[in-house]
Amino acid sequence: MTTIFYLLAYFAFAAFFALACCKIRGYLAASPLHVRWEIYPVPHEGKKAAYGGSFMENSDWWTKVRHVEHFYDILGIFKEVLLLEATFKHNHTLWFRTYPFHFGLYMLMGGSIILFFTVLAGLLGASPLWNPQEMEGFVTFIHNVLNSVVLIGALAIFGGGIALICRRMNDEGLAVYSSREHFLNIGVFVLFAFLTLMTWACNADYVILAATFMHNLLTLNFVPQESNLFALSMLLGFFVLLWIPLSNMQHLLLKYFMYHDIRWNDVPTQASVTNQNLIPDLLKKQVTWAAPHIAGDGTPKSWLDVAVNVPNKTEK
């Protein structure tokens, strides 16, 4: 049973990364070059972004060097991810519920990353986080920080999650669109946060439990967990990892592309030789739309054929 528990952990991590890669690959494969679908303001326009302006405000813009300030794109996405800026601006009531929830997630994700690297450092000779007797110096400090991070993070997820569920149930507009999956998604996190809080409260030291588990994972040392509550919360955590890429929570993975590759992708073809070369290839793709004005006659056609052959008669 203990071995299965550890194998599930490896499987959950591996499956998460595999599914995440599939999702991203699927996005990139959907089209080598989609049409420009930008929407302003676009942050990399720099000063113009303050009012939503673009390079197309310049006369003969194609003769001028494009100044793309990527720093503002990065700043923009950081503000959006870390502060949920758009929700704050456009859905204030929801922000007060969803921000604690997301903040809690960031705390636990960040805490897990710190835990991983601290345990890894311990394996490489630094003070061992998983052994309270030998722990010292900076690692002790990290240990204390992590214990606070887990408590604050789990409380934020729990509180935010409950508030989100209540909002979905009681807001007339949201209720129409809230399916079982929405409640499942939030509910799983709430339960996970609850088990984490219980584990934190019922055991002497949460971080030692987590560090020991991480140490065992990294050293293939399949020994039983000291706390059943911790084991239960981890099992739920494995499910969450798997579930994220399969549900609408995949926005964790695709938001970057939805902002950078769609909303802010304003690269004119004139400025991209790669794009110039892609267009003729894409126009060779076969079209099977059945309407009479496209390929309704059943003759194999490419997009190029469709564009250059305009039907002479009215179809309808």
Place this chain on the structure above:
Amino acid sequence: MNKHLQIRDISTVEGQLTTVQENDLPQQRLDLKFMPWKPYTEEQKQSFACLLDEVNVLNIPVPKSKAEEEDLVNRFLTGMRKLFTTENNFTCLPMLQTSMDNCVQCNSCSSACHLFEMSGENEMYRPNYRSEIFRRIYKQYIKKEPFAKWRYGDLGLNWKTVARLGELAYRCNLCRRCAQTCPIGVDNGLIAREIRKVFSQELGISPKELHEKGTVLQSRAGSSTGMTSQVVKDNVEFIDEDYSEITGIEVHTPFDVKGADILLLHNAGEIIAWPENVAAFSVIFQEAGLSWTLSSKCAGYDGVNYGVFYDDAQLARIALMHMQAAKELGVKKIVIGECGHAHKALTVIADRVIPYELQTPRESCYVTLRDIVMSGRLKLNPARNDFPVTLHDPCNIVRLMGIVSPQREILRKIAPKFREMPCHGVDNYCCGGGSGFAIMSRNNIEEWRGNITGRKKMWQIGEAFKDCLGPETKKYICAPCSNCKGQIRELLAHNDLYEKNSFAYGGLVELIVNCMDNVNPGFIKWGEDE
């Protein structure tokens, strides 16, 4: 009829799904009259799917048998499957796919939508209502996700779902204000357009004003107005004669000048409905000493491209004709006249559809005009524009192209009493005629534009002029886009606002010519002057 719809109602409700009545509409500063809906005739009900509300854009024929019902559903599903293939939809698949998979239903988009707000928050107009129906069909019937019925609810797809969804795709102005506010990056405007594509590209169902009388006519005759090359040249010659007399300047609009610097691409509707706009461009370009021309090649004199509203194939065909007209003349650039969707279609969308070697650079007329006005090449007397002016921002040019400043630089220079509307620039609201509705009036579409879609624009106008409402002060609504002007014209006329408030509307070029020192005064006309 239910105003608090559930998702499943799209499939289960018998008869008309919902309605918006006078008492649902928010009150506002300007006195706007409710335009009563004309009831459907029995013949209409028997012939066409009148199942959504009082408006009928698509006129989808009612299936005559169970087999025809199933055929409609199956053809729709076949079209949806094609929509999710790279071969058939390389243009939009990444945007569509991500909008299908990532929406968390937070409804942040709702308050951004002028239709939702101005319909008294009727559920049908919530940007997510249409999207979520489409999404659930996708997950349950196309992607066939495990446990989809349990996870999202069983939608119960039938012919009524399909007919209503098609119609619902035409309850959106495609202004993409909702997309601008989405925290994730989901685009409900795109989804509405993709549904329109399935209907047009697979089922051959589209509004006749956009297809038969729009792109098909334009491809065949050269213009969606039906004007042939010779008719356009004759009309422009008449305009030149008339406006030479009116302005006191000998106006000559050049056609087919090979090697000119600029091909000016008007919306041909201007030639018929707003000749003063065509004349004003000619006066400005001529007096500024530009090297420019119009084209008389098929479609080269009409920048309209209604394909951008409903059909990728038609979009590509028209855009290609525009590019060919420019290449044939060997111009250095195409300057697009005051037409919002023409701007976006040819500058932004066509940019990755038309092979680069066939392209000619495109520039907005706002930019060209800004350079002319700021260069001092025209002698301008802003005192002639000494009346309150406000500016409407066409969504396609402003939010979707980021051209915000040039038109304002011009107005600050030539209109001393220029004031912004609330929610201006990239935060603007659609005029209510966006995505082709400005040219439609049948089947209660005109009433719909007056009652719901144009209402937010009228709120903006009322707020911009709140200090000078009434007939005493002449006021000018600058709407530099052909479709937007058409919509504003009808809103003003229907509500008697020309008389009640001394409004005039028009483009940017008319304001420029109105203050040109060497032009006879009074180029812009108010109701009583016309």
